[in-house]
Amino acid sequence: MNLYRSSIMLCGGTGCMASGSLKIKEALEEELLNRGLENEVNVVFTGCNGFCAQGPVMTVYPEGIFYEKFMLKDIPEIVEEHFIKGMPVERLMHKDSTTKHPIALMDEIPFFKYQTTWALRNKGLIDPEKMEEYIAREGYLAAAKALFEMTPQEIIEEVKKSGIRGRGGAGFPTGLKWELSAKVDAPLKYIICNGDEGDPGAFMDRSIMEGDPHAVLEGMLIGAKAIGANKGYIYVRAEYPLAVSRLKIAIAQAKEYGLLGDNILNSGFDFDIEISQGAGAFVCGEASALMRSIEGKRGMPRPKFWRSAVKGLWDRPTVLNNVETLANIPQIILRGGDWYRGLGTERSTGTKVFALSGSIKNIGLVEVPMGTPLRKIIFDIGGGIPKGRKFKAVQLGGPSGGCIPESLLDTPVTFEDIQKTGAIVGSGGMVVMDDLNCMVSVSKFFLEFSTEESCGKCTPCRIGNTVLLDLLCKITEGRGEKQDIELIENISKQIINASLCGLGKTSPNPVLTSLRYFKDEFIEHVEQKWCKTGVCKELCTFYIDETKCVGCGACARVCPKKAISGERKKPHHIDQSLCIQCRSCYLKCNFYSIKIGPRAMRESILSNTEAPKGDIADKEAGQ
Numbered sequence: 001m002n003l004y005r006s007s008i009m010l011c012g013g014t015g016c017m018a019s020g021s022l023k024i025k026e027a028l029e030e031e032l033l034n035r036g037l038e039n040e041v042n043v044v045f046t047g048c049n050g051f052c053a054q055g056p057v058m059t060v061y062p063e064g065i066f067y068e069k070f071m072l073k074d075i076p077e078i079v080e081e082h083f084i085k086g087m088p089v090e091r092l093m094h095k096d097s098t099t100k101h102p103i104a105l106m107d108e109i110p111f112f113k114y115q116t117t118w119a120l121r122n123k124g125l126i127d128p129e130k131m132e133e134y135i136a137r138e139g140y141l142a143a144a145k146a147l148f149e150m151t152p153q154e155i156i157e158e159v160k161k162s163g164i165r166g167r168g169g170a171g172f173p174t175g176l177k178w179e180l181s182a183k184v185d186a187p188l189k190y191i192i193c194n195g196d197e198g199d200p201g202a203f204m205d206r207s208i209m210e211g212d213p214h215a216v217l218e219g220m221l222i223g224a225k226a227i228g229a230n231k232g233y234i235y236v237r238a239e240y241p242l243a244v245s246r247l248k249i250a251i252a253q254a255k256e257y258g259l260l261g262d263n264i265l266n267s268g269f270d271f272d273i274e275i276s277q278g279a280g281a282f283v284c285g286e287a288s289a290l291m292r293s294i295e296g297k298r299g300m301p302r303p304k305f306w307r308s309a310v311k312g313l314w315d316r317p318t319v320l321n322n323v324e325t326l327a328n329i330p331q332i333i334l335r336g337g338d339w340y341r342g343l344g345t346e347r348s349t350g351t352k353v354f355a356l357s358g359s360i361k362n363i364g365l366v367e368v369p370m371g372t373p374l375r376k377i378i379f380d381i382g383g384g385i386p387k388g389r390k391f392k393a394v395q396l397g398g399p400s401g402g403c404i405p406e407s408l409l410d411t412p413v414t415f416e417d418i419q420k421t422g423a424i425v426g427s428g429g430m431v432v433m434d435d436l437n438c439m440v441s442v443s444k445f446f447l448e449f450s451t452e453e454s455c456g457k458c459t460p461c462r463i464g465n466t467v468l469l470d471l472l473c474k475i476t477e478g479r480g481e482k483q484d485i486e487l488i489e490n491i492s493k494q495i496i497n498a499s500l501c502g503l504g505k506t507s508p509n510p511v512l513t514s515l516r517y518f519k520d521e522f523i524e525h526v527e528q529k530w531c532k533t534g535v536c537k538e539l540c541t542f543y544i545d546e547t548k549c550v551g552c553g554a555c556a557r558v559c560p561k562k563a564i565s566g567e568r569k570k571p572h573h574i575d576q577s578l579c580i581q582c583r584s585c586y587l588k589c590n591f592y593s594i595k596i597g598p599r600a601m602r603e604s605i606l607s608n609t610e611a612p613k614g615d616i617a618d619k620e621a622g623q
Contacts, residue, residue: 004042006083009059009124013048013210014203014242016055020072021045024056027075032083041083047211047246049124051111052203053363054094059106059124066106067092097361097383111362114381116343118351119167119327120367122212128246131253134214140259142330146222147267150333152182155226159329161337163349168194168285168322169400169426170502171415174329177319181227181309184317189229191220192313192320194290195236195243198282199398200449202429204353205323207365209236209243212327213250217273219326221259222333224271227319232273235290237280247275282399282453286501287312287320289455300455301501322427324353344370348414352425358395358432361386366430368413375409378432389434393517395442397426399450400506402513403439422513424506436587438535439518440525443511444472450507461504464495468511476536478599480526489515530598537581541602546571548593555585555594576605 010016010025025045032038049057054068060082070078070092081087093102094109103109117123126133134140146155160175181189193216197205209216220232236243251273254260262270276294284290284299291313293299312318328350332340341349348370354377356366361383368377374394378384385391393403402423404411411417418425433442451465468491471484492508499505515522524530531539544555544564549571556564556572563579566572574585579602586594 002039002042005040007042007044007061009044009046009049009061011047011049011055011057011124012045012128013052013055013207014240015048015052016057017242019055021056024070024072024075027072028079031075031079035079035084037079037083044127045129046124046126047122047128048207048365050120050207050365051109051362052365060088063088064105064107066094066104066109068094110383111364111366111381114376115367116351116369117367118331118343119208119215119324119353120212120365121331122215123207123365124211126212128211128213129249131214131250131257134212138334139214139330140218142333143218143221143259144265146225146333147265147269152226152228155222155333156182158337159226159332162332162340163337163344163347164325164328164332164340165348165415166322167324167328167352167427169397169424171425174321174325177309177321178223178226180307181229181317181319184310186317188231188316189227190313190316190318191224191227191229191232192290192294192318193220193232193234193323193326194285194287194320195234195240195323196278196285196290197237197240197323197427198280198285198453199400199427199429200446201355201357201395201431202398202427203355204365204428206240206243208323208327208353209234209240210246213243213247214254215327215330216247216323217250217254217260219321219329220273221264221271222329223319223321223326225269227317229317229319230270230272232271233276233294233313234273235276235278235284235294238277239280244275244277251275281455282449283455283501283503286503289501290320291318298455300457301503303500324428345412345414347416352413352428354413354428354430356382356430356432358430359385359389359434359437360432370414371412373410373412374404377413377430378409382432385432385434389436391432392435392437393433393439393442395423395431395433395446395510396429397424397506397509398429399446399453400424400502400509401426401429402509403433403442403517404513405517407517422509422516424509436533436535438476438531438533439514439521440472440476440531441535443514444469444476446510447472447507450503454503454507458498458500458504460495460498461500461507464491464499465504465507467491468495468508472511475522475525476531476539478525478529478536478538482526484526485515485519485522528598529600532596534581534583534586534596539599540581541576541597541599541605542579542581542583542586543574543576543595543597543601543605544572545593545595548591550591550593552591554588554590558584558588560584576602 057068065088090102164174165171284293288302289299308318344350353367395403454461456462534540551569561578563575
């Protein structure tokens with residue numbers, strides 16, 4: 001066995017792979033070989049590190065030096081300076097957002113410093129395709145404990161004691177779900193891992209399946225022993241090819257080691273796992289639709305005459321758990337339910353993983369104790385809003401969630417507190433928006449998704465969401481009427497009350513929360529025919545304030561229609577007959593000379609009449 005003096009933990013998750021980390025791995029190994037360091041420095045291709053937008057990323061141990069956004073051409077310098085001269089390359093380190101000074105150690109970077117990782121405990125630390133590395137970090141110790149030292153009821157009691165609730169969106173108590181299924185006397189039972197993850201902006205489950213697949217298998221094995229199931233399925237969308245590949249490798253390894261199959265470790269317990277790939281239908285994240293899909297039928301929800309824990313897959317007792325939920329189970333069994341309960345709040349225990357994205361400096365995966373305020377996640381860990389813009393809202397829970405305004409940023413992230421805002425914790429998608437976002441357009445975006453993904457089985461969802469979407473389109477296109485806003489609220493409530501499954505019952509949530517906190521924007525769109533952010537093209541006019549324009553020409557260079565003209569160092573002009581309201585000039589101008597007026601201003605300019613006066617929104621609003 002070779003003892004290396006250094007180990008390079010290179011991120012091999014989907015994000016970093018897209019940034020070229022596989023070629024970087026090959027280049028690193030070749031450079032180390034050429035320099036005679038192949039027996040001194042080990043390159044480990046890990047799962048997702050979590051700091052996704054900084055990729056490719058890698059950490060060098062034992063020092064813990066963190067490098068980000070490096071390229072193939074940087075490899076010789078890294079090897080020369082760091083591994084031969086012992087001088088870490090500062091220019092490739094993460095920079096402090098305030099001082100711009102390099103931060104060498106990963107644990108000192110705010111993005112990592114304020115996290116508490118348990119579901120993601122192995123992120124960036126092991127090769128997910130080598131089972132031995134998972135075992136070296138206490139892997140399968142919990143499974144052995146459950147198989148040889150605990151009865152099924154003792155396992156369930158420990159999970160109940162932990163207070164863990166489903167991390168897939170509904171938040172149902174996991175221990176209670178297991179107990180319901182365990183009490184059913186049946187010759188055949190199933191346990192399913194839901195790895196479908198269809199929310200826009202969500203990639204928590206993908207990261208765990210890619211980076212720590214054995215944690216999922218171990219959680220399923222423990223759950224199977226608890227409820228008496230001998231067969232398990234991992235339902236994962238085919239759009240996750242890397243996750244599927246690594247899960248297949250993990251299953252084969254577990255079988256080889258005797259941790260799956262007949263008479264596991266001579267315990268007398270039989271359990272096997274099969275992968276079922278979905279076609280990417282969002283509705284198949286719903287329990288009964290998912291099970292119909294595994295059965296080879298069309299993924300459509302069924303009426304809830306009974307719980308799936310009693311009658312689920314092929315009408316057999318079935319427990320369905322989310323990836324993140326199952327990844328927590330081994331630690332609960334190994335360390336105890338009381339330990340896990342101590343990580344969060346009384347009613348929302350443990351930690352929660354969030355996919356932080358949108359208008360945020362630090363995009364990536366964040367795991368924090370339940371009860372952590374939104375402000376801490378967005379500003380301390382996420383680094384706040386880039387380019388000096390102003391925070392406007394954060395969308396939690398995907399198409400089933402809602403938009404939370406700045407006034408509620410101190411809300412603790414718990415199932416109960418987030419629900420009070422009108423949003424939901426959901427599976428963990430957290431999309432941050434700045435003042436350049438139009439909340440009417442945001443509402444329309446999420447409703448478009450839900451309408452497209454509806455299975456069409458029940459009328460309230462199929463027709464109701466279509467009517468809602470038509471009304472929102474009408475408003476964003478400048479055809480909105482006063483009564484439309486009230487109509488949207490009434491129809492939304494009917495959809496929630498009458499829809500068959502969770503997709504329909506929650507699809508109006510983004511619209512209702514936007515109306516609740518940003519109703520003034522809806523009113524402006526309807527009454528003033530004005531989108532102050534310039535997102536809704538039919539409701540805005542872009543023009544140049546000649547008193548602020550320095551004539552740099554930056555706006556003219558990005559205009560796709562050549563609608564902007566003017567001499568260098570002299571005020572420019574926008575030809576309204578050519579302008580397509582694309583916002584390119586507005587976003588490019590660094591002198592805030594591009595202004596946004598209502599639609600009527602454009603009509604007045606084109607007809608050579610007096611332009612309407614008023615409080616014109618501009619780019620400075622967010623400064």
